[in-house]
Amino acid sequence: xxxxxxxxxxxxxxxxxxxxxxxxxxxxxxxxxxxxxxxxxxxxxxxxxxxxxxxxxxxxxxxxxxxxxxxxxxxxxxxxxxxxxxxxxxxxxxxxxxxxxxxxxxxxxxx
Amino acid sequence: xxxxxxxxxxxxxxxxxxxxxxxxxxxxxxxxxxxxxxxxxxxxxxxxxxxxxxxxxxxxxxxxxxxxxxxxxxxxxxxxxxxxxxxxxxxxxxxxxxxxxxxxxxxxxxxxxxxxx
Numbered sequence: 381x382x383x384x385x386x387x388x389x390x391x392x393x394x395x396x397x398x399x400x401x402x403x404x405x406x407x408x409x410x411x412x413x414x415x416x417x418x419x420x421x422x423x424x425x426x427x428x429x430x431x432x433x434x435x436x437x438x439x440x441x442x443x444x445x446x447x448x449x450x451x452x453x454x455x456x457x458x459x460x461x462x463x464x465x466x467x468x469x470x471x472x473x474x475x476x477x478x479x480x481x482x483x484x485x486x487x488x489x490x491x
Numbered sequence: 492x493x494x495x496x497x498x499x500x501x502x503x504x505x506x507x508x509x510x511x512x513x514x515x516x517x518x519x520x521x522x523x524x525x526x527x528x529x530x531x532x533x534x535x536x537x538x539x540x541x542x543x544x545x546x547x548x549x550x551x552x553x554x555x556x557x558x559x560x561x562x563x564x565x566x567x568x569x570x571x572x573x574x575x576x577x578x579x580x581x582x583x584x585x586x587x588x589x590x591x592x593x594x595x596x597x598x599x600x601x602x603x604x605x606x607x608x
Binding site for chain 2: 416
């Protein structure tokens with residue numbers, strides 16, 4: 381069993397829809413939670429960063445962490461075609477440096 | 492400013508060949524990471540440098556994989572006697588911070604896509 385599980389999709393939504401992406405994890409030592417966006421043939425770029433449990437909002441993006449359930453989510457409001465990419469969740473523990481990634485969910489927003 | 496750069500972007504090798512992949516981190520970044528991303532998968536950690544010191548190589552899949560960062564800047568990942576299962580995108584990331592903290596962000600390069608025939 382992988383430490384981080386993520387539904388690979390693919391996920392297709394119409395423009396303007398609300399998108400919900402999520403990951404589950406097994407390691408209770410994880411404290412830092414991130415969402416990366418990866419366009420085709422590019423490296424991942426950091427979208428959202430959350431420490432421990434709680435919500436964080438940045439524009440159209442909201443990240444949620446529920447440590448009791450070992451479950452994290454990313455919500456995208458008013459989705460745009462330019463949001464079409466693969467979204468990777470990532471996490472690490474305190475004092476650790478390397479990130480543990482999910483498989484990535486491939487999202488397509490249809491105009 | 493310039494981001495993380497990697498070269499070559501694409502590499503085709505015959506099985507058994509040695510390859511060397513280069514990473515130029517963001518100037519002044521202390522930490523450097525290598526990840527392997529297989530097709531349809533998320534990146535998996537290979538190794539970590541703090542300046543020139545390789546502090547963690549627990550993710551290297553075999554002794555055919557070797558990484559170095561002799562002057563604490565540019566890093567090279569070398570794979571000896573390549574096998575088909577080595578085919579993947581190799582990502583390099585760098586970070587400003589010396590130790591992990593709340594603002595530790597890893598900036599990724601575009602990756603080198605290695606295909607072993």
